[in-house]
Each structure stands twice: as structure tokens, then as C-alpha cells.
Amino acid sequence: xxxxxxxxxxxxAALSRSAPTWSPRELRDEAIAVLAxxxxxxxxxxxxxxxxxQWSWDTAFIAIGLARSDxxxxxxxxxxxxxxxxxxxxxxHIVFDPNARxxxxxxxxxxxxxxxxxxxxxxxxxxxxxxPVHAIAVWRLLEVASSEAIRxxxxxxxxxxxxxxxxxxxxxxxxxxxxxxxYHPWEGTDNSPRWDAALARIPVGAIPPYARTDVSVxxxxxxxxxxxxxxxxxxxxxxxxxxxxxxxIQNTHPxxxxxxxKSAVFSAACRSLERIAxxxxxPREERSQIARWGERSGRAVQSSWDDALGLAxxxxxxxxxxxxxATSAGLCTLLVPDMDRAIADRTEQxxxxxxxxGASGLAFPVVLSTARSSPEFRPRAYWRGPAWxxxxxxxxWGMTQRGSDASAARLRAPNLALLSRPEAHFAEYFEPFxxxxxxxxxxxxxxxxALDWLATQEASD
Ligand code: 9WN
Numbered sequence: 001x002x003x004x005x006x007x008x009x010x011x012x013a014a015l016s017r018s019a020p021t022w023s024p025r026e027l028r029d030e031a032i033a034v035l036a037x038x039x040x041x042x043x044x045x046x047x048x049x050x051x052x053x054q055w056s057w058d059t060a061f062i063a064i065g066l067a068r069s070d071x072x073x074x075x076x077x078x079x080x081x082x083x084x085x086x087x088x089x090x091x092x093h094i095v096f097d098p099n100a101r102x103x104x105x106x107x108x109x110x111x112x113x114x115x116x117x118x119x120x121x122x123x124x125x126x127x128x129x130x131x132p133v134h135a136i137a138v139w140r141l142l143e144v145a146s147s148e149a150i151r152x153x154x155x156x157x158x159x160x161x162x163x164x165x166x167x168x169x170x171x172x173x174x175x176x177x178x179x180x181x182x183y184h185p186w187e188g189t190d191n192s193p194r195w196d197a198a199l200a201r202i203p204v205g206a207i208p209p210y211a212r213t214d215v216s217v218x219x220x221x222x223x224x225x226x227x228x229x230x231x232x233x234x235x236x237x238x239x240x241x242x243x244x245x246x247x248x249i250q251n252t253h254p255x256x257x258x259x260x261x262k263s264a265v266f267s268a269a270c271r272s273l274e275r276i277a278x279x280x281x282x283p284r285e286e287r288s289q290i291a292r293w294g295e296r297s298g299r300a301v302q303s304s305w306d307d308a309l310g311l312a313x314x315x316x317x318x319x320x321x322x323x324x325x326a327t328s329a330g331l332c333t334l335l336v337p338d339m340d341r342a343i344a345d346r347t348e349q350x351x352x353x354x355x356x357x358g359a360s361g362l363a364f365p366v367v368l369s370t371a372r373s374s375p376e377f378r379p380r381a382y383w384r385g386p387a388w389x390x391x392x393x394x395x396x397w398g399m400t401q402r403g404s405d406a407s408a409a410r411l412r413a414p415n416l417a418l419l420s421r422p423e424a425h426f427a428e429y430f431e432p433f434x435x436x437x438x439x440x441x442x443x444x445x446x447x448x449x450a451l452d453w454l455a456t457q458e459a460s461d
Contacts, residue, residue: 020422021417021420021421021422024454024458027416027419027450028450028454030426031426031447031448031454032069032447035062035066035069035451040097042076042080047440049217049440050213050440052103055094057132058445059080060133060134061133061449062074063075063077063140064140064141064452065445065447065449065451066448067140068144068451068452071144071147074137075141075150078157080095081095081134082164083120084120084123085160085164086116086118087117087119088118089163089165090129090164090171091130092112092119092125092126092128093126093130093187095125096125098123098124102213103213104212104213105210105212105236107124107125110127110236110240111240112124112244115127115241115243118244119244127239128182128184128236128239129168129172130187131187132265132266133265133269133394135165135269135272135276136268138157138272139275142154142275142276154276154279158276158280161273162273165270168293169293171246172246174247177300178296178298178299178300179258179260179297179300180262181250182256183239183253183255184239185231185255187262188329189329189383190228190382191381192327193374193384194257194325194327198316198319198323202234204231205237207230207233207237212229217440221380222386222429223439235253235254238253238254239253255318257315257317258314258317260329260330261330263297264312264332264336265332266293266297267297267335268335268401270290270293270295270297271294271337273290274287274290274291277290298339301336301339302333302336302339302340302343304322305333309326310346311326311327311347312331312347313325313330314329325376326355326371327369327371327374327383328356330350331347331395334395334398335394348399348404348407351367352365354372355372355374356368356372357411361433362432362433363418363432364414364417364432366387366392366430367391367392368386369383369385370384385432386430386431387429388429389430390445390446390449392411392415393449393452393453396408396415396453399411400456412457416457418435423437424437425442426441426446427443
């Protein structure tokens with residue numbers, strides 16, 4: 001262990017002493033260095049010690065960052081991930097590195113190849129998914145660093161992206177509602193209070209003893225609790241017993257949530273995939289199919305809007321009702337192409353308002369993961385309050401796509417200021433009132449989004 005990725009102590013007072021900050025050039029060099037250190041050879045691990053395998057949506061963000069410094073490697077990240085795609089098109093949330101043996105719980109927990117014929121044989125993977133940022137990453141790569149060679153490789157990747165979107169549209173939304181169903185909190189924002197009520201209803205059955213590496217790398221108060229973790233393990237055991245078969249799971253599983261954030265990402269990713277399809281000369285029918293998926297999800301996210309909260313809400317299928325918990329996931333209407341203008345404008349007000357980037361006392365006015373006034377808000381606890389740069393990037397990107405340039409710049413500036421302090425160390429997430437880095441240091445997607453922000457800032461100067 002080289003000690004990287006682990007905090008040595010944080011001097012909160014340094015903030016008030018106008019601590020030195022990196023110049024854009026230094027920030028860029030440092031971000032590139034993080035991604036180089038986390039390079040495992042053809043793909044990049046999310047963090048030096050906490051996350052030694054390949055994670056799905058991390059890979060997409062890493063590709064977005066690398067597009068700015070090493071486009072070939074950027075595409076290689078996605079190619080590596082998609083080489084572990086399942087027979088039904090699903091892209092697993094973790095592709096395990098056989099050389100990283102000390103991560104627990106590891107591939108045995110999932111036993112994917114043993115219980116499903118659809119799982120790849122050559123490599124061990126998990127059986128669940130994460131938000132489909134991948135087509136967004138590919139289109140961004142084409143926008144900023146297209147070349148004949150890249151376009152040729154994208155043409156090879158395209159059918160895999162299409163199969164992934166088809167899996168999401170058909171298997172994860174058999175009702176055709178436009179909203180994607182998730183089966184596990186690990187399918188995105190682990191211990192977000194979005195899932196609390198649904199998890200609380202689930203009695204945890206007998207689970208074998210299991211080990212956790214995370215709490216030996218990161219302070220336990222910044223990670224999910226052991227009660228939460230027991231439930232995560234229990235849900236995996238149910239999914240594994242169902243052979244990761246979507247139809248079986250949708251009949252039997254106790255945790256079924258229509259995830260509004262994942263659906264909004266999907267809607268945006270369909271717009272990107274449509275453009276990719278056109279570039280690679282895909283048949284017209286395929287392009288219209290992708291467009292229909294995207295529009296359907298966009299409409300469904302719009303229908304999930306809650307005017308009183310100024311946020312879009314998930315729906316708990318088992319409880320049969322919306323989940324009225326205010327988190328940054330509810331700001332995802334900003335990602336949806338052609339979202340109703342009044343709703344998107346209202347969302348921006350929520351974003352910059354007192355529950356998120358406008359909360360009083362913030363070290364930097366960036367978006368909190370859980371609303372400041374929410375009873376579940378806890379500023380150090382993982383997805384329950386801290387600020388996550390990748391979530392901020394997604395919302396920023398959404399605002400650029402809808403042409404809300406001033407708002408986008410207003411969100412990018414404090415994020416870059418937060419990350420430009422050398423003591424920020426590209427952390428996984430931040431305590432919002434002090435700016436203290438939390439979770440892992442040298443987190444790849446944090447470095448990656450910094451690279452993209454820097455490049456767009458430079459272009460707009
Ligand atoms: C479990 C890698 C991943 C992210 C997730 C984040 C966290 C893992 C964990 O780390 O999840 O998959 O151990 O908590 O919640 O979004 O992809 O960075």
C-alpha cells in the first residue's frame with residue numbers, strides 16, 4: 001500500500017487563511033497525474049485503494065476526462081468495460097480485476113457466471129447496473145477529439161451501446177413507462193436517503209458473515225452503516241438466487257424503485273446515442289427507436305416532477321407511491337433534452353436555492369447530495385449530504401445542453417475553486433461547510449470532471 005488515497009488529516013482553518021490554490025495549468029497536470037496513477041493497464045480504477053476494480057459509471061466519467069488528454073485511452077476505457085457486457089446487453093456495475101484480491105465483498109458474493117448463462121465467462125462481474133452515462137461519454141469524446149481512428153472504433157462500440165440501451169428500455173422497464181427500475185442501492189447512489197423507507201421495510205434474512213474493505217480504508221462515519229450494508233448484502237443474495245433474471249426479480253424482489261435520475265440520464269444518453277447512430281450510418285429505424293426511448297423517458301421524468309418540492313421524485317413500486325425525499329437526484333430534470341422550460345427553470349432555482357448550492361454556510365456554493373433542510377441531511381455521510389463533484393458535473397452539463405450558460409458557469413466556478421485547493425486531493429466527496437475532503441482521495445472521476453471543466457472554462461475565456 002502506498003498510502004495514496006488516504007487522508008493524513010485536514011486543517012479546516014486553512015480555508016480561512018487564504019490557502020494557496022493551484023493554477024488551472026497545475027490543476028490539469030495534477031488531475032492527469034491522478035488518472036495516470038490509477039491506470040491499471042487499459043482501464044482505470046476509480047480510486048487507488050478503496051475501489052480497485054472497474055466500475056461502470058466511473059468509467060464513463062473517466063472517459064469524459066481523458067477525452068481532454070488522451071482520447072485513445074478514453075475510448076479504451078469504455079471498450080474494456082463493454083467487453084464484460086452480458087448476453088442480454090446489461091453492463092455490469094463492477095468488472096472485477098483478478099489481480100486485485102483484497103477487495104471485500106468480492107466476486108464470490110455475486111457468483112454471476114455460476115447463476116446466469118448471460119454473464120460473461122472470461123471475467124467476473126457483478127449482476128447489477130449503474131446509470132447509463134456511457135453514450136454521453138462517447139459523444140463528448142467525438143465532440144472534443146474526433147479522428148478517423150476514433151470514429152472507426154466508435155462504429156464497433158455502437159452495437160454494444162445499442163444493446164445496453166435496449167436492455168434498459170425493455171428489461172428494466174417492461175411496463176414501457178419510461179422509468180427505469182432499480183433493484184439495489186448500489187445501482188447508483190448507495191446510501192442516499194432516497195432508499196431509506198424501502199430498505200426499512202425489508203426484513204433481512206440469514207446472511208453469511210462477510211468482510212468489508214471500505215471501512216478499513218476510509219473512516220466508518222463517511223461510509224454506509226453496518227445495518228445498511230447488511231441490507232445491501234441481503235439484496236444481492238436475493239438477486240443472485242433469482243439468477244439475475246429481470247422477470248423473476250420484478251415478480252419477487254422486495255426492492256423495486258423507478259429511479260428518476262437513472263431515467264433522466266438514460267433520456268440524455270439516448271440523445272447522444274442517436275447522434276452516434278447517425279455518425280456511424282445506423283439504419284433509420286434504429287435511430288427512431290433510440291429517439292422514442294429517449295423521448296418516452298423524458299416525458300416520464302417530467303411527469304415525476306413535484307411542484308411543491310421543486311424536484312422530480314422516484315417511485316417505490318412495492319409501496320406504490322412516490323418517494324418524497326429531497327436529494328440532488330431530483331434535480332435531474334436538467335439532464336432531459338427538451339424538458340418543459342418552466343420545470344427546468346424551477347429546477348435551477350432549487351439547485352441554487354437554500355437546500356443545495358445556496359445553503360448558508362457552505363465553503364463553496366456547490367450542490368449538496370441531500371437537501372440541507374432534509375431531516376436525513378448529514379454533512380459527512382457519503383450520499384446523505386456531502387458534495388460530489390461528479391453529480392455537480394452532470395447537472396452542469398445538463399445546463400450547458402439546455403443553453404443555460406450563465407447558470408452552468410455559476411456552478412462550474414465554485415466546483416473548480418473547491419478542487420483547486422491542493423488539500424482537496426480530488427476527493428470522492430466533500431464536507432460542504434469546511435471543504436474537507438472525504439471518502440477516497442485521488443478519486444478518478446473527480447480528476448476527470450475537473451479536466452472537462454477546465455477545458456470548457458478555457459474555451460469560454
Ligand atoms: C459500491 C466507485 C463507486 C461508485 C458509486 C459509489 C460507490 C461502491 C461502494 O463507489 O459504490 O458499488 O463501495 O460504495 O456509490 O456510485 O460508482 O466509485
